[in-house]
Amino acid sequence: MNIYLLLKAVADSEATIRPTTDGKAVNLDGITWVLNPFDEFAVEEALKMRDAAGSGEVVAVSYGGEEVPKVLRNALAMGVDRGIHVKGAATFDALATARALANAVKGQSFDLILCGKSAIDLDNHGVGVMVAELLDLPSVSVVVKIEQKAGKLLCEREVEGGLVVVETPMPCVVCAQKGLNEPRYASLKGIMAAKKKPIDEVEGNAGESQVEVIEIQPKPQRQAGQILGQGVDAIPALIQKLREEAKVL
Amino acid sequence: MAYQALDYYLLDDLLTDEERLIRDTVREFVTDNLMPVIETCNSEGRFPKELVKPAAELGLLGAPYPEKYGCANLGPIAYGLINQELERGDSGLRSFVSVQTSLVMYPIFAFGTEAQKDYWLPLLGSGEKIGCFGLTEPDFGSNPGGMLTRAEDKGSYYLLNGSKAWITNGTISDVAIVWAKLDGVIRGFIVETDRKGFSAPEIKNKFSLRASVTSDLVLEDVEVPKENIFPDVRGLKGPLSCLTQARYGIAWGATGAAMAVFDECLQYSKSRIQFDKPIASFQLVQNKLAWMATEITKSQFLVYRLGQLKAAGKLRPQHVSMAKRNNVGTALDIARVGRDILGANGISNEYQTFRHMANLESVNTYEGTFDIHTLIIGEDLTGIAAYA
Ligand SMILES: Cc1cc2nc3c(=O)[nH]c(=O)nc-3n(C[C@H](O)[C@H](O)[C@H](O)COP(=O)(O)OP(=O)(O)OC[C@H]3O[C@@H](n4cnc5c(N)ncnc54)[C@H](O)[C@@H]3O)c2cc1C
Numbered sequence: 001m002n003i004y005l006l007l008k009a010v011a012d013s014e015a016t017i018r019p020t021t022d023g024k025a026v027n028l029d030g031i032t033w034v035l036n037p038f039d040e041f042a043v044e045e046a047l048k049m050r051d052a053a054g055s056g057e058v059v060a061v062s063y064g065g066e067e068v069p070k071v072l073r074n075a076l077a078m079g080v081d082r083g084i085h086v087k088g089a090a091t092f093d094a095l096a097t098a099r100a101l102a103n104a105v106k107g108q109s110f111d112l113i114l115c116g117k118s119a120i121d122l123d124n125h126g127v128g129v130m131v132a133e134l135l136d137l138p139s140v141s142v143v144v145k146i147e148q149k150a151g152k153l154l155c156e157r158e159v160e161g162g163l164v165v166v167e168t169p170m171p172c173v174v175c176a177q178k179g180l181n182e183p184r185y186a187s188l189k190g191i192m193a194a195k196k197k198p199i200d201e202v203e204g205n206a207g208e209s210q211v212e213v214i215e216i217q218p219k220p221q222r223q224a225g226q227i228l229g230q231g232v233d234a235i236p237a238l239i240q241k242l243r244e245e246a247k248v249l
Numbered sequence: 250m251a252y253q254a255l256d257y258y259l260l261d262d263l264l265t266d267e268e269r270l271i272r273d274t275v276r277e278f279v280t281d282n283l284m285p286v287i288e289t290c291n292s293e294g295r296f297p298k299e300l301v302k303p304a305a306e307l308g309l310l311g312a313p314y315p316e317k318y319g320c321a322n323l324g325p326i327a328y329g330l331i332n333q334e335l336e337r338g339d340s341g342l343r344s345f346v347s348v349q350t351s352l353v354m355y356p357i358f359a360f361g362t363e364a365q366k367d368y369w370l371p372l373l374g375s376g377e378k379i380g381c382f383g384l385t386e387p388d389f390g391s392n393p394g395g396m397l398t399r400a401e402d403k404g405s406y407y408l409l410n411g412s413k414a415w416i417t418n419g420t421i422s423d424v425a426i427v428w429a430k431l432d433g434v435i436r437g438f439i440v441e442t443d444r445k446g447f448s449a450p451e452i453k454n455k456f457s458l459r460a461s462v463t464s465d466l467v468l469e470d471v472e473v474p475k476e477n478i479f480p481d482v483r484g485l486k487g488p489l490s491c492l493t494q495a496r497y498g499i500a501w502g503a504t505g506a507a508m509a510v511f512d513e514c515l516q517y518s519k520s521r522i523q524f525d526k527p528i529a530s531f532q533l534v535q536n537k538l539a540w541m542a543t544e545i546t547k548s549q550f551l552v553y554r555l556g557q558l559k560a561a562g563k564l565r566p567q568h569v570s571m572a573k574r575n576n577v578g579t580a581l582d583i584a585r586v587g588r589d590i591l592g593a594n595g596i597s598n599e600y601q602t603f604r605h606m607a608n609l610e611s612v613n614t615y616e617g618t619f620d621i622h623t624l625i626i627g628e629d630l631t632g633i634a635a636y637a
Contacts, residue, residue, distance in 0.1 A: 073266055073270065077274075186274055187321070188321035191321075194267075195267060
């Protein structure tokens with residue numbers, strides 16, 4: 001079972017995101033890069049499937065700049081066999097990212113491509129399914145369970161209010177949702193072993209970006225609260241505020 | 250609020266990618282597994298034994314030893330960072346790991362026969378067996394050379410008699426490294442705890458290290474096979490060289506406890522309002538915070554350099570004494586000041602500072618008290634021993 005993983009380095013969710021001075025990009029100074037949390041489910045699933053099959057290789061592919069090798073190492077430490085760094089500048093355009101990744105994996109032999117359903121930084125939900133289209137493969141997204149059955153995959157995907165069970169031939173692209181599994185920690189031995197695993201570098205071919213960033217704004221500061229009084233006596237004033245200022249009643 | 254580790258001088262930049270990843274992995278392990286249970290364990294006086302297996306799977310037991318024993322073969326800085334992160338959670342789990350790694354696996358690794366190493370190291374590294382280290386006795390603490398525990402050569406076996414006190418992990422151990430005098434000379438023995446005549450009653454009702462097991466060891470005519478002795482190490486340098494390893498980890502660990510305290514107190518002081526302002530806006534509180542951050546930064550550099558010296562093979566035990574003395578002593582001072590910043594909340598177990606403070610009282614005493622390390626440094630500087 002050969003599995004390719006599409007992984008993204010994202011800013012740690014604790015990081016404060018500030019625009020650059022021209023307001024067109026994110027200031028990356030001091031950002032801690034982590035593996036996109038949804039991708040961790042993909043990594044775990046790939047390792048489990050490889051180990052259950054007893055043979056094959058899990059290859060992690062990531063597109064971006066200097067932030068990439070660190071998170072690829074993280075995946076290698078979890079047990080992924082090797083990495084491919086597709087070099088290029090991270091972009092807001094999901095399609096450009098998808099092109100770079102699709103071009104990098106095209107022609108490789110694999111049974112399955114796994115990735116997270118979205119990246120927590122841009123929340124585009126686009127790259128996995130776009131890669132599938134570019135490679136002319138079937139895809140299933142928001143998947144919480146994968147089962148192998150006679151050379152096919154049965155995937156449970158979350159939809160509003162329920163689950164849909166989808167059968168797909170392989171190779172295909174599956175995008176992982178939280179709940180698919182419980183990702184393992186990289187063991188200390190795994191971290192040391194990861195040093196010796198290869199990360200190949202290839203130049204990314206992302207093409208023209210069709211997305212132009214007009215402005216990035218910091219989150220507005222939260223307004224200070226108001227104390228209107230105490231106990232039952234304060235309720236009329238509260239109702240008035242909720243009606244007239246907040247307009248929620 | 251999630252834990253935010255103080256790194257005022259960007260020490261992170263000095264770490265390798267692997268070291269950072271190891272640190273972050275252990276930090277996450279502690280956040281996910283220890284933090285949810287530690288306050289309950291502490292108030293119940295219970296060691297979270299259920300974490301031994303997961304800790305072993307992660308590779309936390311015997312991390313510095315070679316792969317052929319199933320260990321991760323980590324360098325000194327990575328091993329130090331493990332201790333720092335564990336003690337950020339609680340000194341108890343860090344003590345467990347220190348004892349298993351530095352006081353039980355280390356002597357077997359350094360002084361054991363090939364057979365002893367091949368048998369014990371994989372079992373201890375995988376957490377299948379738990380070990381303890383018996384040096385201190387009721388009447389011999391700072392002066393272990395005076396120990397009364399005796400071994401007699403009975404031809405086909407050794408006969409051990411005596412008692413040990415304040416032994417971490419004692420009651421839950423499968424094996425004890427027991428230091429005893431054979432013909433007046435201190436020797437080390439690997440003693441399986443199910444041998445006849447061996448018992449390890451737990452010391453209850455501690456104010457400190459409540460989430461760690463501390464025990465007496467009682468040895469009454471315990472027969473130990475000949476092959477269980479460390480063949481070549483004699484005298485105090487045997488146990489003392491183990492202590493150097495453990496103290497190395499403790500110096501890092503105490504820094505982690507101080508970092509946990511600082512994080513809690515900084516966050517608290519920014520949100521606690523008195524006189525219509527956060528208490529962080531008062532100069533007296535800022536003075537405390539600035540002092541804490543400065544002391545922690547100094548401690549961080551002391552152990553980082555200590556790790557470099559260890560990696561370069563230039564480390565002397567006296568170097569370790571300086572870091573153990575300073576980092577534990579200041580961590581304890583920081584915890585006491587931190588407790589004060591938290592006001593009445595500081596005595597509630599809703600906050601962790603008091604637990605760290607109480608734990609650090611033990612850490613300040615064990616593995617050579619603060620003052621004993623002062624004397625070790627003093628002797629090193631002057632050439633004059635001032636112990637007796
Ligand atoms: C929680 C806990 C866990 C422990 N775990 C272990 C373990 O796993 N294995 C083990 O073998 N031991 C263990 N110990 C024992 C520990 O190492 C000893 O407590 C320590 O060495 C101090 O000995 P003592 O308690 O007998 O104090 P003492 O030696 O009686 O010291 C009391 C005071 O006198 C001072 N003092 C002593 N001698 C001098 C001197 N010459 N000059 C100036 N001041 C002096 C000390 O600094 C201290 O302030 C543990 C202790 C604790 C509290």
